Amino acid sequence: MSDVQLLKDEPVGIGGWLILPLIILVIWALSFLGTLWVDIVPSFGADVWQPLTTPGSPVYSSYWAPYLIVSAILVVGLMVWAIALLVLFVQRRRVVPLLISLFFLAAAGAAVFEFVSVWHLSNQVPLFAEYALTQGAAVDLLRSLVPAAIWVPYFRLSVRVRNTFDR
Numbered sequence: 001m002s003d004v005q006l007l008k009d010e011p012v013g014i015g016g017w018l019i020l021p022l023i024i025l026v027i028w029a030l031s032f033l034g035t036l037w038v039d040i041v042p043s044f045g046a047d048v049w050q051p052l053t054t055p056g057s058p059v060y061s062s063y064w065a066p067y068l069i070v071s072a073i074l075v076v077g078l079m080v081w082a083i084a085l086l087v088l089f090v091q092r093r094r095v096v097p098l099l100i101s102l103f104f105l106a107a108a109g110a111a112v113f114e115f116v117s118v119w120h121l122s123n124q125v126p127l128f129a130e131y132a133l134t135q136g137a138a139v140d141l142l143r144s145l146v147p148a149a150i151w152v153p154y155f156r157l158s159v160r161v162r163n164t165f166d167r
């Protein structure tokens with residue numbers, strides 16, 4: 001059997017396990033949009049921003065303003081990145097394996113930032129600690145670390161990935 005025949009028998013195209021990261025990108029892009037709409041944008045309204053950033057307020061912390069600004073930048077950045085990846089993915093661009101691996105790692109990094117920030121705020125602001133948001137941030141962290149642990153090696157080692165995106 002020649003090498004040419006073996007290459008023809010190997011999987012090519014967006015199929016098999018490669019469909020799952022595509023679905024994950026769609027879900028995460030929509031999730032980032034929802035987070036932006038439901039959590040981030042309202043946080044910058046005067047009725048929320050002012051109590052969080054005014055000294056003497058029962059929910060004040062000097063960490064709120066930088067946390068909210070960095071969170072907004074991360075959510076917008078990851079949402080745009082996910083949408084761009086979807087386009088590049090469907091176009092089967094050569095750069096997709098690198099960019100999607102970096103995306104999963106960046107999403108995990110953002111989840112680490114979120115977890116540490118929520119934990120810090122729950123220790124600083126007693127009223128905030130009552131909402132048990134640290135548990136939600138821990139679940140989100142797990143939801144980011146597991147896909148990174150699965151898909152980063154997959155995009156580096158998979159024959160289908162290599163055949164689909166190395167054009």
